[in-house]
Amino acid sequence: MTRPDVSELATLGLSLSESKQLLAQLQHEIVTRQFEATTQQRRHCGQCGTKRAIKDFHGARFRSLFGDVELRVPRLRKCQCAVDSPVQGSANATLRQRWIAPELECVQSELAAVLPYARSAELLSKLLPIGAGNSASTVRARTLHVGQRLESELTAAPVKPPGRRTPQPHVTTVGLDGGYVRHCDPAAGHSFEIIAGRLLADDGAQSSVGFVRTVDQHSRTRVQRAVAEQGKSSDNLMVFTDGDSRLRDLQLSVLPRATHVLDWYHLTRRLTVLSNVVCSKEAAEQLPSREHARLLWRLWHGRPVTAIARLESLLSRLARPSLAGKAVVARTHKLAAELLQYLKNNAESLPDYGRRYRAGERISTAFVESAVNQIIDKRMSKSQQMRWSPQSAHLLLQVRIRVIDGRLRQDFERWYPGFTANDATLQLSA
Numbered sequence: 001m002t003r004p005d006v007s008e009l010a011t012l013g014l015s016l017s018e019s020k021q022l023l024a025q026l027q028h029e030i031v032t033r034q035f036e037a038t039t040q041q042r043r044h045c046g047q048c049g050t051k052r053a054i055k056d057f058h059g060a061r062f063r064s065l066f067g068d069v070e071l072r073v074p075r076l077r078k079c080q081c082a083v084d085s086p087v088q089g090s091a092n093a094t095l096r097q098r099w100i101a102p103e104l105e106c107v108q109s110e111l112a113a114v115l116p117y118a119r120s121a122e123l124l125s126k127l128l129p130i131g132a133g134n135s136a137s138t139v140r141a142r143t144l145h146v147g148q149r150l151e152s153e154l155t156a157a158p159v160k161p162p163g164r165r166t167p168q169p170h171v172t173t174v175g176l177d178g179g180y181v182r183h184c185d186p187a188a189g190h191s192f193e194i195i196a197g198r199l200l201a202d203d204g205a206q207s208s209v210g211f212v213r214t215v216d217q218h219s220r221t222r223v224q225r226a227v228a229e230q231g232k233s234s235d236n237l238m239v240f241t242d243g244d245s246r247l248r249d250l251q252l253s254v255l256p257r258a259t260h261v262l263d264w265y266h267l268t269r270r271l272t273v274l275s276n277v278v279c280s281k282e283a284a285e286q287l288p289s290r291e292h293a294r295l296l297w298r299l300w301h302g303r304p305v306t307a308i309a310r311l312e313s314l315l316s317r318l319a320r321p322s323l324a325g326k327a328v329v330a331r332t333h334k335l336a337a338e339l340l341q342y343l344k345n346n347a348e349s350l351p352d353y354g355r356r357y358r359a360g361e362r363i364s365t366a367f368v369e370s371a372v373n374q375i376i377d378k379r380m381s382k383s384q385q386m387r388w389s390p391q392s393a394h395l396l397l398q399v400r401i402r403v404i405d406g407r408l409r410q411d412f413e414r415w416y417p418g419f420t421a422n423d424a425t426l427q428l429s430a
């Protein structure tokens, strides 16, 4: 490589396109030589060591982050000793080989988990001499394939926890919440729900779960597996939800011994809407005052019976003939009735929030709210104008949560022996 004299800053050092060219050539050289050496080794019969003859070659294209490399894959004749005692016959193993570098799949999936498919393809092409297999549709297909592989492990035998002797952390808190993304087929509905959750252990570790309820057949196993992966299920495990009855059912079937807590964040959000209406200038002229303040206090102390009684008395006051026909009254009535129903549905899940709060215990799933935002919003949200099929959204979610939890590389290490070795620091040789 020849460089002009440095007269401009822009010509100092390698340019991006030069670096891509260099990397591609280097990769071509390395892959070709490695492959040649391996082929020579393979030619020696495993039984008797005789060098086998080459029948013919077939072409294969090895795809990597550093360009595509054309390979001539030899088909070897059977050794004389195998002809004499014909046993095995899986000479087709190389034919079924997918010639894709695991690192390419891993990096494409990692990017696609956080960026739209087209954007992640663009980014890789910009920086690396990546070959032809980097269109948005290929990146999508590969990412979903990784999701499918993660998914199939869910129903397979559980992965052995490493190091049986080490004390396992306890999972103390699980939070589950839902969010919506746009459906790609308007005929099938405007949007569909994604359940996102986060698990916290007493050693400070966190992990995530995510699934599309309508397509997921294994949500129970999924949550149980997530807990088992994180540590032991603690006896005083708390499960926080927004009070949605189906999430509640899921919790009961998956973690029946856990204590369910209605999330304070979701409760106050409803309360705020109601109190905003009650506090409005319009309402002040027409409504009995201070109801919302008392109500807030009652709920904060986690006394559902009193809170329900308060709401009922508010509702009966609103029903007075003198207040009939006023818009603000109708609105307050509707909100109060909804809140009352919500509280009644979740009466068993209202702790003494004030006591818990003062004791420094968790009362809110703000951590789940952030999980939902992280898992759904940035990559899949409605604001991105993206439309999803429930099935592919579900598979992408599986990749996403592994990336968010920083575990996707571990998954690749499990799938591809030598994946870590390839990540080792460069050994410079003279």
Ligand SMILES: [Zn+2]
Binding pocket: 045, 046, 047, 048, 049, 050, 079, 080, 081, 082
């Ligand atoms: Zn032989």
